[in-house]
Amino acid sequence: MTVKSIPLPDIGNFKDLPVIEVLVAVGDRVQAEQSLITLESDKATMEIPAPFAGTVRKVLVKTDDKLNIGDAIVELEVDDAEATKAIETPVNAAPAPAAAQEPVSVPAPTPLVAMPSPLAKPTQDQSQADPINAPSPGAAYHASPSVRAFARALGVDLSQVSGTGVKSRILKADVTAYVKAALAEPISRSAPSSAGSAIAPLPSIDFTQFGAIETVPLSRIQKRSGKHLSSCWLNIPHVTQFDEADITALEDFRVSLKMRAEKAGVKLTPLVFVMKAVARVLGDMPKFNASLDASGENLILKKYIHIGVAVDTPNGLVVPVIRDVDQKGLFELSSELAAVSTRAREGKLTPEDMAGGCFSISSLGGIGGTQFTPIVNGPEVAILGVSRAKMSPVWDGSSFVPRLMLPLALSYDHRVIDGAQGARFISALSGVLSDLRELIL
Numbered sequence: 001m002t003v004k005s006i007p008l009p010d011i012g013n014f015k016d017l018p019v020i021e022v023l024v025a026v027g028d029r030v031q032a033e034q035s036l037i038t039l040e041s042d043k044a045t046m047e048i049p050a051p052f053a054g055t056v057r058k059v060l061v062k063t064d065d066k067l068n069i070g071d072a073i074v075e076l077e078v079d080d081a082e083a084t085k086a087i088e089t090p091v092n093a094a095p096a097p098a099a100a101q102e103p104v105s106v107p108a109p110t111p112l113v114a115m116p117s118p119l120a121k122p123t124q125d126q127s128q129a130d131p132i133n134a135p136s137p138g139a140a141y142h143a144s145p146s147v148r149a150f151a152r153a154l155g156v157d158l159s160q161v162s163g164t165g166v167k168s169r170i171l172k173a174d175v176t177a178y179v180k181a182a183l184a185e186p187i188s189r190s191a192p193s194s195a196g197s198a199i200a201p202l203p204s205i206d207f208t209q210f211g212a213i214e215t216v217p218l219s220r221i222q223k224r225s226g227k228h229l230s231s232c233w234l235n236i237p238h239v240t241q242f243d244e245a246d247i248t249a250l251e252d253f254r255v256s257l258k259m260r261a262e263k264a265g266v267k268l269t270p271l272v273f274v275m276k277a278v279a280r281v282l283g284d285m286p287k288f289n290a291s292l293d294a295s296g297e298n299l300i301l302k303k304y305i306h307i308g309v310a311v312d313t314p315n316g317l318v319v320p321v322i323r324d325v326d327q328k329g330l331f332e333l334s335s336e337l338a339a340v341s342t343r344a345r346e347g348k349l350t351p352e353d354m355a356g357g358c359f360s361i362s363s364l365g366g367i368g369g370t371q372f373t374p375i376v377n378g379p380e381v382a383i384l385g386v387s388r389a390k391m392s393p394v395w396d397g398s399s400f401v402p403r404l405m406l407p408l409a410l411s412y413d414h415r416v417i418d419g420a421q422g423a424r425f426i427s428a429l430s431g432v433l434s435d436l437r438e439l440i441l
Helices: 145-154 172-184 220-235 248-256 258-263 270-284 330-345 419-434 436-440
Strands: 002-007 017-022 035-040 045-049 054-059 072-078 238-246 290-292 299-301 307-309 311-313 316-318 359-363 382-386 390-395 400-413
Touching: 035 072, 145 172, 220 316, 238 419, 248 258, 248 270, 248 400, 248 419, 248 436, 270 307, 270 330, 270 359, 270 382, 270 419, 270 436, 307 330, 311 330, 400 419, 419 436
Parallel strands: 307 359, 359 382
Antiparallel strands: 002 072, 017 035, 035 045, 054 072, 238 400, 290 299, 311 316, 382 400, 390 400
């Protein structure tokens, strides 16, 4: 019989790992790969297994001890023949010399908390049989510390890899083969492109199994805008800031201009007031009137203020652009907005009508709703959502008074605009809409 000291194996770049549980006691008979202790790092909990069967003669650690690679854990009394058994024999590994049998080689620890992996499992064709030694779902996998480190470097989840070593242990060659298979897997042509987002496509479902269906093709506008919106959502880190503007005075002023607007042949809507207010705030806060360049390292500040306005059409949503909003009056903007909206609904917009926007406004006030989160219309960095105004009781310091409140939602690109700037913008916008005298300052 031989007494072997079992050290903590190489479990990666960790130091002073605390022992949270001792799983054996003196006199216990343990089997090969039976867990001896449990350690905890800031990312996972892991059990350290025995390299071979034996009887515990001494436990060298206790709960709350902090261990490093090579620290002794227990002493095992083993048969001489058992002590020399190799736990893992790689396919191309040279036999170890006899003198290299001390210290003992310990199997890799088994993590109890699986960490997510950025490398997705390659999809297998149904005609391709699963590997013979593929672990069953939920089964523990075994690999040496060097193989685990290799897998971590490549972002591979070892629970998805089939081992070809002794007792299905995972070898470095298995990890390499897994990565090659993942890279070689063709991308489904039916799946929408997500610009390298690595997001798995939604499953294809036969809905006829649930009842009668009708397949209606998307319009050309819906197809184009859908791809653009998906790209914007995936590539722009969105934040949405909410507020309400008191537009009681604005509405009174708009109504007072109704007869003059009719004589001018225009319909004066609340939206043109919002456009003028946005143009004013964009002039004061130019970062919102900008775009990132292709490198993402420079901000292009625009010296013009062209505002895109979302228009609902029978074929889908389009965003024609009204140019130089800051330089035009309310009646002129109303005329242009009515003309471009008509062309949009008739499907007569030109590419020039859709190009050059600096900032977009999506108004659902004529339809309803209380709030929504608009998607930034890249390469712009911000968009304003406007919902239906409603009368609300507002405290004026001594009593509640009825005020017409307009819900606003500002979505912006967080790479360019931080939360404080977003709050300042929507607060300034609310101030202008609440007091139109701000427009002439």
